[in-house]
Amino acid sequence: MALAYLESNKTNPTSPMSSPPQLILTQDQLKKIAAYKAVEFVESGMVLGLGTGSTAKHAIDRIGHLLSQGKLTNIIGIPTSTKTHEQASSLNIPLSDLDTHPVLDLAIDGADEVDPDMNLVKGRGGSLLREKMIEGCCKKFVVIVDETKLVDYVGGSGLALPVEVVPFCWKFTAKKLECMFEEAGCVAKLRVCCENGEPYVTDNGNYVVDLFMKKCIGDLRAAGDKMLRLAGVVEHGMFVDMATTLIVAGEFGVTVRNKC
Ligand SMILES: O=C(CO)[C@H](O)[C@H](O)COP(=O)(O)O
Numbered sequence: 001m002a003l004a005y006l007e008s009n010k011t012n013p014t015s016p017m018s019s020p021p022q023l024i025l026t027q028d029q030l031k032k033i034a035a036y037k038a039v040e041f042v043e044s045g046m047v048l049g050l051g052t053g054s055t056a057k058h059a060i061d062r063i064g065h066l067l068s069q070g071k072l073t074n075i076i077g078i079p080t081s082t083k084t085h086e087q088a089s090s091l092n093i094p095l096s097d098l099d100t101h102p103v104l105d106l107a108i109d110g111a112d113e114v115d116p117d118m119n120l121v122k123g124r125g126g127s128l129l130r131e132k133m134i135e136g137c138c139k140k141f142v143v144i145v146d147e148t149k150l151v152d153y154v155g156g157s158g159l160a161l162p163v164e165v166v167p168f169c170w171k172f173t174a175k176k177l178e179c180m181f182e183e184a185g186c187v188a189k190l191r192v193c194c195e196n197g198e199p200y201v202t203d204n205g206n207y208v209v210d211l212f213m214k215k216c217i218g219d220l221r222a223a224g225d226k227m228l229r230l231a232g233v234v235e236h237g238m239f240v241d242m243a244t245t246l247i248v249a250g251e252f253g254v255t256v257r258n259k260c
Helices: 027-038 053-066 082-090 128-135 170-180 220-229
Strands: 007-010 022-024 047-050 074-081 106-111 138-146 161-165 185-189 207-212 232-236 247-248 255-256
Touching: 027 053, 027 106, 027 138, 027 247, 027 255, 047 053, 053 082, 053 106, 053 138, 074 082, 128 138, 128 161, 128 220, 128 232, 138 232, 161 170, 170 185, 170 207, 220 232
Parallel strands: 047 074, 047 106, 106 138, 138 247
Antiparallel strands: 007 022, 161 207, 161 232, 185 207, 247 255
């Protein structure tokens, strides 16, 4: 399967021996491989959670294609963002919501980080609340990543742990979050739009405070519960014990791991 996407056949010019072609895959090609593998889990008649981001986008494109070919039928998609809603609508994927379909068969989504226990950081694309609501209602939650997303511990990439907060007194909430994780060297920053420097506003009309940790935050459930007890926090981007299947595409192929 992976070979269908391989490109480029650079050889090593420094090698005195004639070496076999070295196959290079871009990160986006790896994302596509993981996404297509996940769509193999989709069956006609399923209610599907449709994730958000550049990896999930490939899966949604594939589902749309299979529907248009009649290879999948009677699919109902529940989109996790307005962006995904737009993409899925443009592909004529029938859509619904949690009010009408409170139980989903399967969700497919990307992640920003995956730890060895398949705990996730999500939300760098800004859709964590809807993702958590929808993916929490799925019988099966398939996470699709390229290998750069694998970390030793949540926060291990040194990149953002997103927290959705109400706009009211967001500085107060950001300061409280920073103090909460002082021991982990937490720095909290409001997410702003690159184009105009204005606060990034989620689909739910909230802001996002990104937390940058210097150290491991320890017990993820305890940390998550603590954040949720702080008035002003709407939801955080740690998805603990939610993924049931992890698909990782890397230089050496694609692996599928099920949570025991
Ligand atoms: O949580 C998300 C969006 O809020 C995405 O799943 C996550 O950011 C991964 O994105 P990408 O597939 O573009 O790397």
